[in-house]
Amino acid sequence: MPPSTQSEQLAPPPLPLLPVTQQPPTSSPPPVELIVKLGGSALTNKQKRATLDAPRFEASIQLMSTLYHAGVGFILVHGAGSFGHMEATHYQIRNGKATPLAMSATHAAVTQLNSTIVTALIQRGVPAVGVSPLLVPTRVRNEFVATLLDRAHIPVLHGDICYGADGRTAILSGDTLVSTLCAAFDCVRRVVFLCDVPGLLSRPPSQSQPAHLVRRVLVNERGDVKLDTEIQTTQAAHDVSGGIMAKLMAAAKSVAQGGGRVTAFIAGVSSEGAQQALLWRPERGMTSSCTRISYEIAGGGGGNEPESSASMPRRRGWFRAARDDALR
Ligand SMILES: Nc1ncnc2c1ncn2[C@@H]1O[C@H](COP(=O)(O)OP(=O)(O)OP(=O)(O)O)[C@@H](O)[C@H]1O
Numbered sequence: 001m002p003p004s005t006q007s008e009q010l011a012p013p014p015l016p017l018l019p020v021t022q023q024p025p026t027s028s029p030p031p032v033e034l035i036v037k038l039g040g041s042a043l044t045n046k047q048k049r050a051t052l053d054a055p056r057f058e059a060s061i062q063l064m065s066t067l068y069h070a071g072v073g074f075i076l077v078h079g080a081g082s083f084g085h086m087e088a089t090h091y092q093i094r095n096g097k098a099t100p101l102a103m104s105a106t107h108a109a110v111t112q113l114n115s116t117i118v119t120a121l122i123q124r125g126v127p128a129v130g131v132s133p134l135l136v137p138t139r140v141r142n143e144f145v146a147t148l149l150d151r152a153h154i155p156v157l158h159g160d161i162c163y164g165a166d167g168r169t170a171i172l173s174g175d176t177l178v179s180t181l182c183a184a185f186d187c188v189r190r191v192v193f194l195c196d197v198p199g200l201l202s203r204p205p206s207q208s209q210p211a212h213l214v215r216r217v218l219v220n221e222r223g224d225v226k227l228d229t230e231i232q233t234t235q236a237a238h239d240v241s242g243g244i245m246a247k248l249m250a251a252a253k254s255v256a257q258g259g260g261r262v263t264a265f266i267a268g269v270s271s272e273g274a275q276q277a278l279l280w281r282p283e284r285g286m287t288s289s290c291t292r293i294s295y296e297i298a299g300g301g302g303g304n305e306p307e308s309s310a311s312m313p314r315r316r317g318w319f320r321a322a323r324d325d326a327l328r
């Protein structure tokens with residue numbers, strides 16, 4: 001074989017050609033009951049730019065592959081993790097005035113992760129197709145996702161940068177995308193947010209005091225959230241999409257807008273809780289190893305008046321979701 005030139009060596013390795021017989025049938029795709037959000041913390045080392053967390057990445061891909069081969073239909077969304085948050089912070093995208101080049105650089109980072117995920121899934125026989133939100137209007141994006149599902153693909157969307165209606169630059173979190181998809185696809189019954197923690201904890205895992213897992217969160221028709229315990233949360237300085245609190249609110253929105261149709265979960269990617277959440281059915285009742293966010297008509301449980309979550313470092317009782325971060 002002739003020696004490779006330098007430019008050939010720089011190209012990423014190609015996907016091996018799959019045996020034709022391994023390709024899954026394209027007829028009768030399963031109904032889509034599930035949206036999975038693979039958090040950046042379930043895929044990457046969020047402290048180190050452009051770095052995968054190899055064991056968690058493998059666990060995430062393996063879980064998605066197992067789901068697919070078990071015949072479960074789902075839409076996959078992933079976060080940016082260390083491929084996007086640091087760029088978005090550096091280029092001040094949330095300030096609304098990032099340059100086109102800054103937007104491109106941040107989008108390139110998150111699509112690099114998207115391509116890595118899609119490639120890993122294809123290698124395991126999952127017919128994944130990456131879908132970037134970027135400039136595509138929500139309605140068009142949802143039609144594209146629906147067409148991919150009809151053709152038996154697994155759409156893989158991701159948190160991204162976007163331009164608001166006024167042209168200002170903004171972040172569209174994967175968590176927000178989940179609630180948008182949930183509203184558009186009324187066949188969805190559960191949404192599962194997978195990350196590096198077993199669910200919502202009473203304290204940030206970085207604190208030395210022991211934290212307990214919050215197993216149950218209730219949401220009313222207005223999207224107000226009820227917790228039976230006080231919680232404290234933190235987020236990394238370079239996190240541009242609100243951390244675990246924004247995730248809880250996106251989960252609450254998915255549940256509230258479904259009016260009881262949808263149950264949401266936050267679970268650890270390598271935990272038993274992930275299996276419980278991904279395969280949960282209403283008749284299975286309680287889940288013990290993850291956080292379950294479910295619907296309850298307000299007035300059933302007493303509690304405090306809704307307050308602004310932004311002003312409450314410690315929360316207990318009913319409180320109201322903070323304003324959505326996304327512009328669309
Ligand atoms: N009370 C808490 N309970 C659970 N996690 C918490 C809490 N406070 C802080 N955290 C942190 O929140 C992180 C999960 O939120 P984060 O937004 O990073 O998730 P993600 O969806 O995986 O990331 P990304 O936005 O990159 O997709 C955990 O890694 C944990 O360190």
Ligand SMILES: C=C(C)CCOP(=O)(O)O
Pocket residue numbers: 040078079080081084085088106110158159160161171172173174175240241
């Ligand atoms: C930082 C960017 C570009 C998207 C953030 O999406 P998230 O990680 O799902 O919150």
